[in-house]
Amino acid sequence: MKENEDITLEEAKEKIAYLENLLKEKDQTTYKTFFDQDEDAVVVFDLESQLFIDCNAKLTDILGFTKNDLLSLSVIDISPKFQPNGQPSPILAELYIEEGFKKGNVKFDWVHLNRDGEEVYCEVKLYNYISEDGKRIARGVIQKKDQLIELQKKLGEKEKLLTKVTKTLPAIIYIQNLTTDEFLYLNNSIEIFLGFEVEPILNYEYLIQNILHPDDLHLIEAHSKKMLEEKNTDIYVLDFRVFDNNGNIHWFRVWETNFSFNKDGIPTEVLGVAQDITSTKKIELQLKKQNELGEEIRRISKSGVWEWTIESNQMFWTPDLYYLLNVNPNHFSPTIHSLIEFFAIDSQETLNQALTKARIEHSPFDLELEIKGNPNIWAKVQGKFILSETNGPIIIGSIENIDETRKKRIALLENEARFHKVANQTGLIIYDYDITEDKITWDGAIKSVLGYEIEEFNHLDLNGWLNLIHPDDRMFTKELLADAIGTKSPYHAFYRLRSKDNTYIPIEDRGTFIGTDLTKSTRQVGVLENVSAKFEFESKLESKEERFRNFYNFASEAIIITEGDMIVDANLAFKKLFGYDSFQKVSIRDIISDPLWDGLEKKEKSFSLEGIKKDGTLIPIQVNKKEIEESKCILSFIDLTLINEAESIKKALREIQEKNNLIITQKLELEKTLEELKITQSQLILNEKMASLGQLIAGIAHEINNPMGAIQASSQLILENIKNQMINQEKIIQLLSSKPKEKREIYFTWMVDSFLKRNHLHGSEARKRKKLIREKLESLGCKDADFVAEEIVDLGVQNCLYMIEHLCHEEDFLDFFNYGMDYIHTTQNLNSILESIQRVSKILYALKNFSHFDKQGEKIETDLISNIETVLILYNSQIKTGIEVIRNYPDSPLWIRCFPDDLIQVWTNLIFNAIQAMSYKGTLTITIKKESEKQDGTRWISVLIEDTGCGIKDEIIGRIFEPFFTTKELGEGSGLGLDIVRRVIFKHNGHVSVDSIPGKTTFKVSLPL
Structure with a gap:
């Protein structure tokens, strides 16, 4: 596919599914190849039925069964009734299986039966795990123990030979009692190797205090513990250091085996052979260090x-x-x-x-x-x-x-091109203002809004931008910006900006500061929006609303607006006709004298009946009905009382006809006005969504650019370090080889610990620490104490000073130190790249969820938690600088049938309102919980969004869900956000409510399950 071709979402999903299946098949093929070619006998079986699921060729060689034979058998089918320790095989197998689940794996001896029914002594290593479908599965690795049994048979025959050998063998031979730690036997070779007499060494405490190196005692203890736990007669090998009677260090290698066991199978005596491998060990360690150095250079x-x-x-x-x-x-x-x-x-x-x-x-x-x-x-x-x-x-x-890196670089360029395209299509101008450098980077719809080319606009600094602002607006705008910079608070302004043709465009400017700490924020990102259309819409809306209200209130006919069976509004003529001072809590049934009344929906557009005044008086009325939206109607009432007088019939009819004509004209005008209001309302809703999108784009642009900048900077630093190491490779190897083994070990341990134990200090704390370290290094004779102290504190490795204390007196210490710092720099830069990539992946995943729109118009199964988290991720740039988010979620995903894209608009409005109410500082708590089942059998789920803002006043809380009602300043909002919330929740057959006191406001959204 060409780079500039578009790809549909479905095609992308199909391609991803195809690649995932291909990768899965490849992994399965690779695993199967290693499984079949394993040198050990391997078997997989179901722990519930104990039937074999799979095995390799090595197992068929050991037991003589074919693979098809084994797949029809269980573990018990190929085991004797009892194991050598007298326990029944089924019971003992269950014990080992449970032990395997506790520890993850277990190793034990087991007797199997081959195809001919002969016993085969085996050693089994069992690994237990849970499969994807919840089954308990075991993987066993089986080895024959024939050679060990044969060795045990011949051991008695060779005891005499062993006695002769121990007297002449150039090695230390010993038998140790594991209960008392005393040596039951120790030959004289220890006098030859180390110069110690045999007699005092028979006490293990003497061995610890005078011979064994203290730094290797933990290795010896771990070696002994392993022999005790595994309870077998395998040969165990260990290398460790000892002192001779002159204090010189020697390397010893011991070969030990469990020599005797008690009735419970626990080892009681160990047989060992030790040899001096000092010269071999030195060569081995040097070679290992050289190999590790070469591998480390290649790995870096x-x-x-x-x-x-x-x-x-x-x-x-x-x-x-x-x-x-x-x-x-x-x-x-x-x-x-x-x-x-x-x-x-x-x-x-x-x-x-x-x-x-x-x-x-x-x-x-x-x-x-x-x-x-x-x-x-x-x-x-x-x-x-x-x-x-x-x-x-x-x-x-x-x-x-660099194939993957190059693809990511190309993808980044494509993302930037798409971002530029979105900014142009939304009609927004985006800017990034570096306050320290006094530089502004511009992008977006500069050409379409102001007529300038992007190149000429990017030459504008702060003064250039101010010069384009209308003189009447310039000083006020400049003061607003200065105040925002001084307080690091969000910036919001309206002003007129001169376009290329010298006309002024009304602009709404919204900006926010970015950085890891508000006190250190030196950049402001924001958007400029052409609000000409918005001002025109609002002006038209106000005019139409005023005209409608005048017509409505001063009409001679009684007119009401109903929602369901309740009256939600009424004009003055209605109050006069029916005698009500207020229409609050008045329903249609209160003004209709019809015992069989069954609702407006079953009535014609025009009908006659008797009405009831507030004082109980009955009046004949004619009712005209017009539905304006779902469950809402406009009703007009005509009093027919005078028609009962015969001589006035003709006059009344004429008046009625005239009134009907007037009503029809007024009704048409009212319908036209309502339709225009609906169109205007839809356009305002669209503008509201585009404004939200603009805010998100500005935040996301920064969220992506920051980690990408970190990746680029870290990559360049890593490449520089690699080049330096390649140039100085020979010098580094010579430098390391010239140092004693102990100092090299201290040096490499310092490099690893410095990477794992970073602790960056700042300000006065860092200066104090540098001074203490410099004074300490000067006392140790370090010539470059100032430089070394600066480097280790700036890199956050001041807790790992032991290498510097040991080596700072060396003449070539600075070369040694600089090479180590280059390594630490490289590892920290690699970690920075990994964190940045994870951050970008998370943002792009959330943006993909936000931008996916359901065009089928049908409810789908959706994870409610993931739906809310999509909005939180996209508003992360507004949240992270001063808002703590508390999530009270269920432990597992919560699936409901809904319109997920509509719900995202609900959470977007409620969460952003909460952020603004707290002035971008406070605590946002989101709680999701299942309600108890109602009496009618329905089940509900509630989402509570709580903020610590200023709260909503009692006198306006009842109106916040009304369309176009807002407490914000002109241009900050259209008053449709909560109306959208109400409509979406109504569409889901749910309901939304609010509870507010100063310092705490909670919106509760209830949705049916």
């Missing part, structure tokens, strides 16, 4: 490294490069030409030119090239010319897979 670089010796035309590749290019190092000899062949045609030419230039002009190169494959991938290729004393001119370089 995240790339394959290559080296080309130009004169001999020989190449060296690291293992990572073989893996990256998918070739087997045992069957492939790398050359410069074979390396180039791995790249696509266009990339080959580019790489050839870069290598030639590096060879001739000694110029380094840094390229992004395409590697051939299925599919092709993109890689970063770097190279540098070096003149080696031994090999002459060489080019050393690296190849790093």
